[in-house]
Structure formats: C-alpha cells, structure tokens
Amino acid sequence: MPHFMDVHEGFGGVTQGQFEDAATAESTIEAEEGVHFEHSWLDPEAGKLFCLSTGPSKEAVLRIHARAGHPTTEIYEVPIEVS
C-alpha cells in the first residue's frame, strides 16, 4: 500500500488535546476508503500540519480529510524512505 504525506495550514494555536480530538474525525471513517493515518505532526506556531498515511490513492486520503472537516489539496506519494 503506498505511503502518502499531506500538508495542511491553519492549525495555529491548536493544543495536543484539540489535535487528538480532531484526528478522531479521520480515524472514525478512514477504513471506509482503505486509508490509515499512521502519524501526524503539528507546529502550533506556524499552524502547519503533516500527516503520514497509507491508502489506495491520493484521492482516497484527501476524501477522508475532506469528510472529516480538514480538507487539503497538498499531498505527495512518498515511495522512497530512509530511517
């Protein structure tokens, strides 16, 4: 299953608890599209959010975000990784 990284703006001032609540909106419905959000990282000063996921396509990931109330258009398929 491909890996994707998507990017959001506008999450400035969000706390850990608020972010966990927001992420629940995705995790509740992600399986309907075969998507799984593995990890997300937030910079509350810049309002920038990065989400790492697996799924069948970019479009499937973006549909889950949109339905959860967190739409974005910036997404990358990341088949190359180093750790």
Add this chain to the structure above:
Amino acid sequence: MPHFMDVHEGFGGVTQGQFEDAATAESTIEAEEGVHFEHSWLDPEAGKLFCLSTGPSKEAVLRIHARAGHPTTEIYEVPIEVS
C-alpha cells in the same frame, strides 16, 4: 529534545539508492550538532523531501543539512503528535 520536520525541493528522479547515499552525508556529521535524522520521505515525481529529526534547535538541523550539501530554509518545530 524537540522534534522538527523540514522540507526540501528539487529531489526529482532520485532513486532509493541515491537517496540512501545522500542521507549518509547527514548521518556522518549529525552528532557534531546533537542532531539526529529519524526518518525521511521522498516523492521522486514532485521532487519533494520531508525529514523528521531531533535536535537542540532549528538552526542546528539546518546547519547539518547545509554542511551535507542539502540546504533548506523550510523547517517546523512539531511538539504536537498523534499516532
């Protein structure tokens, strides 16, 4: 130790092997600044690269990237995470 996500452009067409070689340039010197690159993800079509690291400051992370020949100015401190 804070977590950071930095972003690079211009890595289009890079292969897994080339990316591993490139990452060695950072891993060889990262300890000199107390930095550690934990994971990186590359979209070889868009040329977009995301690097997750720990370190004492944004500046320390950016100095390692610059010395390794991969300078960027786009970096975010990401104290809030969900997995």
